[in-house]
Amino acid sequence: MPEEKPHDVIIIVAGPAGLTAAIYTGRALLPVLVIEKAVPGGQLNETDLIENWPGFEEAVAAPELMEKLRRQAARFGAEIVQDEVIRIEPGEGLHRVVTPHGLHTARTVILAPGSRPRELPAKGAARLKGRGVSYCATCDGFFFQGKRIIEVGAGDSGLTEALFLTRFAESVKIVIRHPEDDPKAFRASPILQKRARENPKISFLWNRIVEEVLGEDRVTGVILRNLATGETETLEIDGVFVNIGHVPQTDFLKGAVNLDDDGYIVTDKRLRTSIPGIFAAGDARIDANRYAQGVIAAGEGAIAAIEAEKYLSG
Amino acid sequence: MPEEKPHDVIIIVAGPAGLTAAIYTGRALLPVLVIEKAVPGGQLNETDLIENWPGFEEAVAAPELMEKLRRQAARFGAEIVQDEVIRIEPGEGLHRVVTPHGLHTARTVILAPGSRPRELPAKGAARLKGRGVSYCATCDGFFFQGKRIIEVGAGDSGLTEALFLTRFAESVKIVIRHPEDDPKAFRASPILQKRARENPKISFLWNRIVEEVLGEDRVTGVILRNLATGETETLEIDGVFVNIGHVPQTDFLKGAVNLDDDGYIVTDKRLRTSIPGIFAAGDARIDANRYAQGVIAAGEGAIAAIEAEKYLSG
Numbered sequence: 261m262p263e264e265k266p267h268d269v270i271i272i273v274a275g276p277a278g279l280t281a282a283i284y285t286g287r288a289l290l291p292v293l294v295i296e297k298a299v300p301g302g303q304l305n306e307t308d309l310i311e312n313w314p315g316f317e318e319a320v321a322a323p324e325l326m327e328k329l330r331r332q333a334a335r336f337g338a339e340i341v342q343d344e345v346i347r348i349e350p351g352e353g354l355h356r357v358v359t360p361h362g363l364h365t366a367r368t369v370i371l372a373p374g375s376r377p378r379e380l381p382a383k384g385a386a387r388l389k390g391r392g393v394s395y396c397a398t399c400d401g402f403f404f405q406g407k408r409i410i411e412v413g414a415g416d417s418g419l420t421e422a423l424f425l426t427r428f429a430e431s432v433k434i435v436i437r438h439p440e441d442d443p444k445a446f447r448a449s450p451i452l453q454k455r456a457r458e459n460p461k462i463s464f465l466w467n468r469i470v471e472e473v474l475g476e477d478r479v480t481g482v483i484l485r486n487l488a489t490g491e492t493e494t495l496e497i498d499g500v501f502v503n504i505g506h507v508p509q510t511d512f513l514k515g516a517v518n519l520d521d522d523g524y525i526v527t528d529k530r531l532r533t534s535i536p537g538i539f540a541a542g543d544a545r546i547d548a549n550r551y552a553q554g555v556i557a558a559g560e561g562a563i564a565a566i567e568a569e570k571y572l573s574g
Numbered sequence: 575m576p577e578e579k580p581h582d583v584i585i586i587v588a589g590p591a592g593l594t595a596a597i598y599t600g601r602a603l604l605p606v607l608v609i610e611k612a613v614p615g616g617q618l619n620e621t622d623l624i625e626n627w628p629g630f631e632e633a634v635a636a637p638e639l640m641e642k643l644r645r646q647a648a649r650f651g652a653e654i655v656q657d658e659v660i661r662i663e664p665g666e667g668l669h670r671v672v673t674p675h676g677l678h679t680a681r682t683v684i685l686a687p688g689s690r691p692r693e694l695p696a697k698g699a700a701r702l703k704g705r706g707v708s709y710c711a712t713c714d715g716f717f718f719q720g721k722r723i724i725e726v727g728a729g730d731s732g733l734t735e736a737l738f739l740t741r742f743a744e745s746v747k748i749v750i751r752h753p754e755d756d757p758k759a760f761r762a763s764p765i766l767q768k769r770a771r772e773n774p775k776i777s778f779l780w781n782r783i784v785e786e787v788l789g790e791d792r793v794t795g796v797i798l799r800n801l802a803t804g805e806t807e808t809l810e811i812d813g814v815f816v817n818i819g820h821v822p823q824t825d826f827l828k829g830a831v832n833l834d835d836d837g838y839i840v841t842d843k844r845l846r847t848s849i850p851g852i853f854a855a856g857d858a859r860i861d862a863n864r865y866a867q868g869v870i871a872a873g874e875g876a877i878a879a880i881e882a883e884k885y886l887s888g
Contacts, residue, residue, distance in 0.1 A: 280628045280869065287626055287716045289741045312601055314594045314872045315629055315639055317646045325629055332631045336716075398880060402601045402650075423887050427603045455887075529861055547843055551880055555594065558628045559873025566712060566865055573737050573769075 267293050269568055270357050270366035271338075272345050273509070276554040277542030278372035279329040279338075280561030281568075285370075286336025288569045293364065294333065295357070297344040308390035311402065313555060348516040350535040368568040371517070371525055371533070371540040372561060373509040375549055380412055380502045382482075384473035392479025393500045396552060397421040401428045404499045410435055410482060412470060413503030415447040419456045421503050426461040433463050433497070437487060440466045473500055506552070508544040520546055531564045537571055539564040581607050583882055584671050584680035585652075586659050587823075590868040591856030592686035593643040594875030595882075599684075600650025602883045607678060608647065609671070611658040622704035625716065628869060662830040664849040682882040685831070685839055685847070685854040686875060687823040689863055694726055694816045696796075698787035706793025707814045710866060711735040715742045718813045724749055724796060726784060727817030729761040733770045735817050740775040747777050747811070751801060754780045787814055820866070822858040834860055845878045851885055853878040 269285045271278045274296035285292045309319040316325070330340065348369065349356035357364040377395035379385065385393050394400040401424060409429040411422040414436050425432050434456065438445040445466070446453050456462050465484065471492060472483040481496045508523045518526040518534035525540040527533050533540050541560035543552050548560055583599045585592045588610035599606045623633040630639070644654065662683065663670035671678040691709035693699065699707050708714040715738060723743045725736040728750050739746050748770065752759040759780070760767050770776050779798065785806060786797040795810045822837045832840040832848035839854040841847050847854050855874035857866050862874055 276628065283626050283628060284712075288712075288738070289716070289719075311650075312597050312876070313629060314590065314597060314646065314875075315627060315634075315642050317642050317649060320629075328629050328631050332628065335631060336625075398598075398602075402603070405603075420884065420887075424602070424883065530864075550844075551877060553873075553876050553880075555869070555876050556873040559867075559870040561628075562626070562867050562869050563865060566867075569738065570734065573734070 264364060266354055267291060267364060267366040268572055269293070269368050269370060270295065270364055271370045271372060272357070273297070273373045274330065274340055275372055275374045275542060275557065276326075276329065277374070277557035277561035277564070278370065279326070279333050280558040281370045281372060281541060281565040282333035282338040282340075283329070283336060284562050284565030285568065286333060286338045288565070289337075290569060290572065292338045293366070294338050294340040295343050295345055295359065295364075296340060297342065310399070310554070312399065312553075345512055347512055348538075350516055350538060353537070355535075355538060367537060368571055369538045370561075370564045370568055371513065371538065371544065372542045372557070372564070373512075373544045374557075375506045375508040375524075375543040375552070377502065378505040378507060380470060380473075380500070380504070382470040382473055384475070385470075385500070385502075388473050388475055388479050391477060392475060392498060393473055393502065395502050397424050397501055398551075398553065401425050404428045406430050407498035408496070409433070409499040409501060410465075410470070410495070410497050411501045411503065414445065415503070416449055416452060418503040419446075419448040419452040421501060422456060422462055423452070423459060425501060426459055429461065429499075431461055431463070433465050433495075435465045435468050435470055435484065437469050438466070439488065440464070470500065506543075506549060508549065510544050524549055530567050531560060532567065539568055578678060580668055581605060581678060581680040582886055583607070583682050583684065584609065584678055585684045585686060586671070587611070587687045588644065588654055589686055589688045589856060589871065590640075590643065591688070591871035591875035591878070592684065593640070593647050594872040595684045595686060595855060595879040596647035596652040596654075597643070597650060598876050598879030599882065600647060600652045602879070603651075604883060604886065606652045607680070608652050608654040609657050609659055609673065609678075610654060611656065624713070624868070626713065626867075626869070659826055661826055662852075664830055664852060667851070669849075669851060681851060682885055683852045684875075684878045684882060685827065685852065685858065686856045686871070686878070687826075687858045688871075689820045689822040689838075689857040689866070691816065692819040692821060694784060694787075694814070694818070696784040696787055698789070699784075699814070699816075702787050702789055702793050705791060706789060706812060707787055707816065709816050711738050711815055711817075712865075712867065715739050718742045720744050721812035722810070723747070723813040723815060724779075724784070724809070724811050725815045725817065728759065729817070730763055730766060732817040733760075733762040733766040735815060736770060736776055737766075737773060739815060740773055743775065743813075745775055745777070747779050747809075749779045749782050749784055749798065751781070751783050753802065754778070784814065820857075820863060822863065824858050838863055844881050845874060846881065853882055
């Protein structure tokens with residue numbers, strides 16, 4: 261690839277944060293290149309229906325919403341290319357964005373690579389994702405009113421999620437791989453453990469892992485393996501919520517900008533990273549990951565774009 | 575009014591932040607009361623077309639977008655009433671929300687009263703708002719490509735806005751009430767003054783105020799008064815951008831939660847105010863006002879709702 265002219269703005273990954281940033285930079289008449297390794301939309305594409313994106317009274321399919329954002333960004337001049345950024349090389353005034361196909365340079369970079377939930381390592385889990393297997397209770401809990409749920413994950417966020425799901429579900433069974441008397445059984449704080457134990461809708465399945473998620477079009481049950489006895493059992497349930505951690509997609513940023521110990525991008529309130537001219541927005545950013553919500557990422561995309569424009573005018 | 579049962583959540587003002595909070599609390603099956611003194615939509619209603627709300631490829635009229643948010647919140651059970659909150663009385667566990675018509679109580683309160691731009695005190699300015707008179711360059715600059723603009727406001731944000739508008743406009747004339755050699759002429763930092771003076775599209779109209787904005791359906795010109803000579807002159811222009819400050823709508827909160835010196839609500843990153851159980855989101859909040867963008871306020875509404883739910887479950 262011949263070396264291109266430097267860009268004003270390069271946005272890395274076309275999720276809700278990146279595409280909103282592209283809409284804002286585009287409307288500021290800044291030429292912007294968006295680099296997305298798969299299809300625009302990010303993690304949102306893997307959910308089914310979205311009911312909480314403000315402005316859509318009825319549920320909207322995630323890929324449809326993301327296609328709208330993509331077209332909106334394109335309308336204001338954003339160029340979206342499919343490629344994978346493998347490295348950023350910050351520079352004085354001009355940053356290098358390296359892909360397997362070549363090199364881009366830009367005066368500002370907006371990092372919006374997102375994060376991914378750690379997947380449940382069980383047969384059928386990937387196939388039934390968005391059809392009973394969920395990685396987001398805030399997003400999907402509402403769809404499980406009166407249903408029977410299992411929750412995988414016994415850390416603080418797993419128990420918080422299980423307690424939240426009792427608002428909707430008939431029952432929430434928490435699957436825990438350790439025996440009840442094992443100090444490793446919970447990683448959650450004692451107060452959350454107490455609340456979960458006291459909640460009449462919550463029960464615990466000790467010593468067990470999910471071996472398989474069952475169902476054709478929708479989850480109908482799970483096969484659990486008892487690690488103490490080696491035996492399996494089948495449980496009829498309607499939903500599997502998984503909360504075993506998130507992985508920010510920031511490997512390509514190591515050594516380029518400050519990341520925290522878990523790999524999240526560190527910024528200030530104005531979404532400035534440790535490198536002048538490089539901004540970050542969305543779920544890979546240190547504070548946003550607590551929520552992992554599209555509209556929150558989108559709001560951050562707008563902030564990053566406004567700050568990038570101010571930086572360029574400065 | 576007979577005293578009602580305590581609410582789980584009361585949201586004060588149905589703008590983008592408040593209505594998004596209502597969508598999120600509603601989907602968490604929390605009964606929520608939204609109190610709005612006028613019509614839902616907040617400051618956004620006073621703009622004309624919105625092109626940067628992510629998900630709307632084509633421009634959408636502000637009242638139409640806000641009506642969609644209102645219906646979406648109502649779909650998830652939000653009750654929206656027209657009333658004006660005159661006082662909040664924080665309590666231990668239960669907060670009192672006082673209106674001229676009575677008293678509501680709630681375990682959590684989400685404050686989203688917004689802020690308003692200080693209006694240009696000139697004849698015709700109110701009538702032509704959204705039709706050539708704008709209080710938001712980020713929102714409306716794009717509509718003024720190749721146009722002639724005047725900017726009112728010589729503080730940091732006024733000059734930043736004028737510089738931003740040179741991306742679009744043919745010319746930007748900055749109207750300043752003081753003479754050029756008056757130290758009070760600019761409140762902006764020297765670096766911004768220098769940049770504005772060096773920009774070939776920017777010129778200055780010293781000693782002048784806008785006395786009247788002219789135009790039938792759209793702005794066609796302004797009448798300026800020269801404060802040194804007393805004379806008036808008519809200038810043909812297409813747009814008037816006003817940046818003479820914002821006023822957070824927080825008078826009713828004085829003494830109830832911590833406000834900063836300008837009246838903005840102080841919160842932490844999780845949008846918790848100084849009072850446990852009371853949260854704040856949107857343009858009346860200390861950091862959001864820097865941007866005054868609907869989608870940023872909406873993202874904050876989602877955060878406040880998630881945090882309120884966690885607080886109630888705690």
